[in-house]
Amino acid sequence: MIILYDFGNSVCCQKVRITLRAKGLEWRSVRVDLFKGEQYDPEYLKYNPKGVVPTLVHDGTPVIESTLICEYLDDTFPDPPLVPKEPAQRARMRLWSKMVDEGLFEGVAEISFSAMFREKMKHIGPELREKRYRNVGDPRRRDRVRSTYEHGVQSPFVLHAVYAYEKAFRLLEQTLAAGGPWVVGKNPTLGDISLMPFAARLDYLGLLDLWTADRPHVQQWWAMAREWPSFKSGLSDLLSEAEFADMKFHGPSIRDDLKGLLEGLRRDMAAPR
Numbered sequence: 660m661i662i663l664y665d666f667g668n669s670v671c672c673q674k675v676r677i678t679l680r681a682k683g684l685e686w687r688s689v690r691v692d693l694f695k696g697e698q699y700d701p702e703y704l705k706y707n708p709k710g711v712v713p714t715l716v717h718d719g720t721p722v723i724e725s726t727l728i729c730e731y732l733d734d735t736f737p738d739p740p741l742v743p744k745e746p747a748q749r750a751r752m753r754l755w756s757k758m759v760d761e762g763l764f765e766g767v768a769e770i771s772f773s774a775m776f777r778e779k780m781k782h783i784g785p786e787l788r789e790k791r792y793r794n795v796g797d798p799r800r801r802d803r804v805r806s807t808y809e810h811g812v813q814s815p816f817v818l819h820a821v822y823a824y825e826k827a828f829r830l831l832e833q834t835l836a837a838g839g840p841w842v843v844g845k846n847p848t849l850g851d852i853s854l855m856p857f858a859a860r861l862d863y864l865g866l867l868d869l870w871t872a873d874r875p876h877v878q879q880w881w882a883m884a885r886e887w888p889s890f891k892s893g894l895s896d897l898l899s900e901a902e903f904a905d906m907k908f909h910g911p912s913i914r915d916d917l918k919g920l921l922e923g924l925r926r927d928m929a930a931p932r
């Protein structure tokens with residue numbers, strides 16, 4: 660039996676759900692409400708010491724970290740394959756999960772936080788907010804959350820986020836132009852699945868075009884990805900009207916600031932070294 664400790668609009672959970680759908684697997688979902696601090700429940704921390712979602716429990720064995728969960732699912736349920744067989748292609752595929760784990764994940768968190776979760780945090784009460792800041796004692800996560808809560812888009816972490824997306828979409832455009840339509844060729848892999856929730860979040864916030872306007876191959880990839888049945892049943896179909904409305908409402912509030920940051924960054928990146 661597969662149990663997924665899950666929270667609706669969490670990008671990491673969305674990655675795992677798309678993978679589960681692509682594999683045609685059934686699972687039981689256990690909701691961990693991040694706004695109520697349920698991720699810090701001592702029983703949950705035994706499974707996931709970082710106090711984050713998702714956690715997958717398969718026949719009693721817990722697996723944490725969304726990238727590792729997706730790979731675990733592919734190893735355990737090989738059909739249909741979502742990891743290429745050939746080593747060089749596997750390495751190319753894993754470049755995209757690395758891109759997510761080493762930049763886009765924090766990036767999406769900063770952008771979502773400064774646009775909308777920041778507002779929600781204002782209403783959660785000082786005790787829970789302090790707990791959220793402590794983030795089970797992880798100073799890096801504490802500093803990020805505190806900075807974006809206090810400074811919004813002025814936080815330096817938001818600039819890091821804009822850079823992470825620019826780096827990823829620039830490489831994605833080159834990769835797809837050299838041979839798509841998916842990131843490693845003809846079929847979707849975990850590389851595409853890793854990226855989907857991160858493109859979706861920007862799209863739903865009304866911000867994606869800031870990065871994709873001049874990138875036709877990325878636009879084509881996204882048009883195809885969002886129609887992929889496993890994307891729909893693992894992500895878009897599971898979002899409520901209220902969640903869509905929340906993102907649509909809050910995204911535009913930071914659009915001009917992000918645009919300014921991105922323009923400045925592109926000038927810096929184009930400057931002679």
Ligand SMILES: N[C@@H](CCC(=O)N[C@@H](CS)C(=O)NCC(=O)O)C(=O)O
Binds near residue numbers: 711
């Ligand atoms: N690297 C982890 C990150 C997990 C993560 O940070 N999840 C977020 C939701 S997308 C979370 O649970 N945040 C709760 C918190 O920071 O308190 C993974 O990919 O599973």
